[in-house]
Amino acid sequence: MQRETLASSSSPSSTPSTSDNRPPPEDSWVNTYHRLLPQWQSLALSSQLIIPISISRVNQVDAQRLDVEMSAMLKEQLVNVFNLVKPGLLFQCEPELDAFLEFLIWRFSIWVDKPTPGNVLMNLRYRDERAIETGGKVRTGLEGPGLTVGQKLWYCIATVGGQYIWARLQSFSAFRRWGDSEQRPLARRAWTLIQHIEGIYKASSFGNLLIFLYTGTYRNLIERALQARLVYGSPNMNRAVSFEYMNRQLVWNEFSEMLLLLLPLLNSSSFKNFLRPFSKDKSSSSGGDETQCPICLANPTVPFLALPCQHSYCYYCLRTRCSAASSFRCTRCSEPVIAMQRHGGSINVSQKQ
Numbered sequence: 001m002q003r004e005t006l007a008s009s010s011s012p013s014s015t016p017s018t019s020d021n022r023p024p025p026e027d028s029w030v031n032t033y034h035r036l037l038p039q040w041q042s043l044a045l046s047s048q049l050i051i052p053i054s055i056s057r058v059n060q061v062d063a064q065r066l067d068v069e070m071s072a073m074l075k076e077q078l079v080n081v082f083n084l085v086k087p088g089l090l091f092q093c094e095p096e097l098d099a100f101l102e103f104l105i106w107r108f109s110i111w112v113d114k115p116t117p118g119n120v121l122m123n124l125r126y127r128d129e130r131a132i133e134t135g136g137k138v139r140t141g142l143e144g145p146g147l148t149v150g151q152k153l154w155y156c157i158a159t160v161g162g163q164y165i166w167a168r169l170q171s172f173s174a175f176r177r178w179g180d181s182e183q184r185p186l187a188r189r190a191w192t193l194i195q196h197i198e199g200i201y202k203a204s205s206f207g208n209l210l211i212f213l214y215t216g217t218y219r220n221l222i223e224r225a226l227q228a229r230l231v232y233g234s235p236n237m238n239r240a241v242s243f244e245y246m247n248r249q250l251v252w253n254e255f256s257e258m259l260l261l262l263l264p265l266l267n268s269s270s271f272k273n274f275l276r277p278f279s280k281d282k283s284s285s286s287g288g289d290e291t292q293c294p295i296c297l298a299n300p301t302v303p304f305l306a307l308p309c310q311h312s313y314c315y316y317c318l319r320t321r322c323s324a325a326s327s328f329r330c331t332r333c334s335e336p337v338i339a340m341q342r343h344g345g346s347i348n349v350s351q352k353q
Contacts, residue, residue: 074101079097124231
């Protein structure tokens, strides 16, 4: 009797459980998959986000400067080959020569997926930022494919062809004097258009420079247009340029500029007269031919005597030296010259100044 009561009490509860265990529809799995697929893709992309990296701006600028120096060295060597060529021929073909050298550097570096000489020294390489944005397996933030064939060709057209065409256009317009007011209106308009294009390009380059200093990406407009970013070639490699060399170069540049500023202000004859008593060859110079002028080492056509030592000089040589320095000393005996004499007539140096 008790078993029947339990069975009767459990029979109502078994009915809903049987209805809940019914199999789902056949397309429910497909619907669930399509509903959860966007969330799964967003989670997959979030786990592959690009690591933000910061490339040294000094490295990028130094690499560009080293490329310019390399091109200048190649140009100097190529010009030395044509030393015996007709003068002025290389000057007329200078834009073609620069374009040829730039093409050689591009052909054997960027075209074959290798960095330029400056980028090699600075441990840099080009990376296609468009391919990085699609996602991929990122470990250090430096991974990514190099430039595509299209990017390489456009880089060559912009750097080699663009610079050559612009240089030729400027030289041709200057030679034809398109900027003169008396020229034809068409030439005047072309000159104005060239000036406007140059101004727009310089303004854009300045704006790109400010963005580069702030973000550290894309040194010039060409790299920004092609989305060719410079990244480190090896994450564990240091710069190849030593700061010691850079410091020595800066010190030498400042020292040479200081000398160029001070030398024109110094009187060379005063230094010679000051150092002459300490020279070792004083006896040899005084024991020379007394009939020759000790300044020009020639027989004086209009001989004058320096007083009071009475050594013979050319009038022009002695007069210019006495005018340049009031305390001029004789080059033979280092005696101060106070007057000039010819045939018994004397001219006081201090009076003629």
